Amino acid sequence: MLRFFVLIGLVVVIALIVRSQMIPESFGDLGHFRADAVEEAKRFEPRHLGRDVCADCHDDVAALHVKDAHARVECESCHGPGATHVAADGEGGIIRPDGKAPCLVCHQLMPARPSVFAQITPEDHYRFVGVEDPEVDCIACHDPHEPLFMDRDLRTARLHPLIHRCRDCHAGRTDETLVRPPGHPEIFECDYCHADIVDGFAERPHSEVRCTTCHLFFRESDFAGRMLRDSDPRFCLLCHREAEFRSDDAPPGIDWPAHREDMADDTIDLDKRCVDCHQDRIHPLQTRTAVGSEE
Amino acid sequence: MPHDRNRSRREVLKMLAAGSGLLVFPIGTLTASEPEASAEGAHKPYWAYAVDTTRCIGCCACMRACRDENDVPEGVFRTWVERYRIGMDGEVKVDVATGNDHVFEPVGGEVAKAFFVPKLCNHCEKSVCNQVCPVGAAYQTDDGVVLVDSKQCIGCGYCVQACPYGSRFINPETHMADKCTFCYHRLDKGLAPACVHTCPREARLFGDLNDPKSKLSVLLRQRSYRLLKPELGTHPKCYYLGLDREVI
Numbered sequence: 205m206l207r208f209f210v211l212i213g214l215v216v217v218i219a220l221i222v223r224s225q226m227i228p229e230s231f232g233d234l235g236h237f238r239a240d241a242v243e244e245a246k247r248f249e250p251r252h253l254g255r256d257v258c259a260d261c262h263d264d265v266a267a268l269h270v271k272d273a274h275a276r277v278e279c280e281s282c283h284g285p286g287a288t289h290v291a292a293d294g295e296g297g298i299i300r301p302d303g304k305a306p307c308l309v310c311h312q313l314m315p316a317r318p319s320v321f322a323q324i325t326p327e328d329h330y331r332f333v334g335v336e337d338p339e340v341d342c343i344a345c346h347d348p349h350e351p352l353f354m355d356r357d358l359r360t361a362r363l364h365p366l367i368h369r370c371r372d373c374h375a376g377r378t379d380e381t382l383v384r385p386p387g388h389p390e391i392f393e394c395d396y397c398h399a400d401i402v403d404g405f406a407e408r409p410h411s412e413v414r415c416t417t418c419h420l421f422f423r424e425s426d427f428a429g430r431m432l433r434d435s436d437p438r439f440c441l442l443c444h445r446e447a448e449f450r451s452d453d454a455p456p457g458i459d460w461p462a463h464r465e466d467m468a469d470d471t472i473d474l475d476k477r478c479v480d481c482h483q484d485r486i487h488p489l490q491t492r493t494a495v496g497s498e499e
Numbered sequence: 500m501p502h503d504r505n506r507s508r509r510e511v512l513k514m515l516a517a518g519s520g521l522l523v524f525p526i527g528t529l530t531a532s533e534p535e536a537s538a539e540g541a542h543k544p545y546w547a548y549a550v551d552t553t554r555c556i557g558c559c560a561c562m563r564a565c566r567d568e569n570d571v572p573e574g575v576f577r578t579w580v581e582r583y584r585i586g587m588d589g590e591v592k593v594d595v596a597t598g599n600d601h602v603f604e605p606v607g608g609e610v611a612k613a614f615f616v617p618k619l620c621n622h623c624e625k626s627v628c629n630q631v632c633p634v635g636a637a638y639q640t641d642d643g644v645v646l647v648d649s650k651q652c653i654g655c656g657y658c659v660q661a662c663p664y665g666s667r668f669i670n671p672e673t674h675m676a677d678k679c680t681f682c683y684h685r686l687d688k689g690l691a692p693a694c695v696h697t698c699p700r701e702a703r704l705f706g707d708l709n710d711p712k713s714k715l716s717v718l719l720r721q722r723s724y725r726l727l728k729p730e731l732g733t734h735p736k737c738y739y740l741g742l743d744r745e746v747i
Binding site: 228231234235236237238241242244245246247248249250251252254274276277278280281284285305309310312313314315316317318321323 | 553563567568605650682687688690698
């Protein structure tokens, strides 16, 4: 009988030893799992650091970035995780997007994308803006940190009095290739309010340009739905800058540095807007008879 | 003698009971122990996720960020984006971005409607994967995140089969179960998961359900949402805003 109890005792002791070896130390402290695993899961170092870290060194770019259409896009969405770049004191370790593909990842026209989001087919867009060479990259015209070249205007622009109605449908910038749908409310015809501006516009060089091409940059951002006013020269240069890739039927190109020097020779204020001299090219200015005008 | 024999049998049974009690007792004390209250006594978050399908543009920045942040090997995904295309005849086609760069290519053909649906682990309140794991490697933290203990996992794949959302996979490099962790290593550093961080459209949102003022809590009060496969009773914590009825 004694032998039997010794045997039982041995089995129990062995079972306890095996159990203590098999069950990890912290198992069961927090539940049916190893509690240490929770702390271990926290040990990895983050690789995406956020725009504030980027702005520590790139404050100039960051200042532009927050004012334009890409304000909500994190630096690391395009440039990849920044941890390696920061650890190397800014030497490498970062993606520099190249070519059209990185832009088209978001902006290629697709039926599955929300219609309010800015999207293009490169062929149509290039045809519209007069770019002949299909190999030209998006960044030839658009600075990705400031894609609409509108930073100054965003500060000075005023909200259109009816803009909230437009935003019901157009939370993003209107696609310039779209045809106005039949039955669109008359209130959105610009001449409904702005007859004096539109009058005679058909004879002017910009007659084929839609009002919305220049005036309504609908965007889902804090700056959404602002009117373009007092634009600086860069806005006009979006279409009129002289470049090799432009087709013959593109709008007249301007050699901007030379033009700027010409103006300097004539001691003209360099801050002068294009429209101050070229008003006859667009439409009369300072005619603010529209509903809700502020001045 | 028979009387004596009976007594001794009873004694044997008593001793056996005492012996087995020794084996059982420590387990009882372990499972009964409660997680210690946090030292600061501070607010304890309960993390959850929301996806606004009406905002997703299918750029897959989330997938690339997840891969870079968590070293996810090629061919497997902790999060992915599905493209739904519903034809004029009602036929539903679903595809995911292919290649290591995760880019959707435009597809021709007329569609009645089309949209993107980002997916990831739902971090279910009553997760099936936790229940089937034979070695206690699948677990849920007290802040609501379902994780894998890579030191315990034996790669049997039960959890992969059990997950009704297809969120788990066997990592081809480690040969262990792998899944979305809500980027758990970022949370206590005050950072959002990498996918939320890089989403350019704020289609992915992350927040604390225990904080009624968190952006997520406010959003879930204001907007209507759907859950994936709610009939399974897993109580997923990934809330889908504007989700089409075709999505399962």
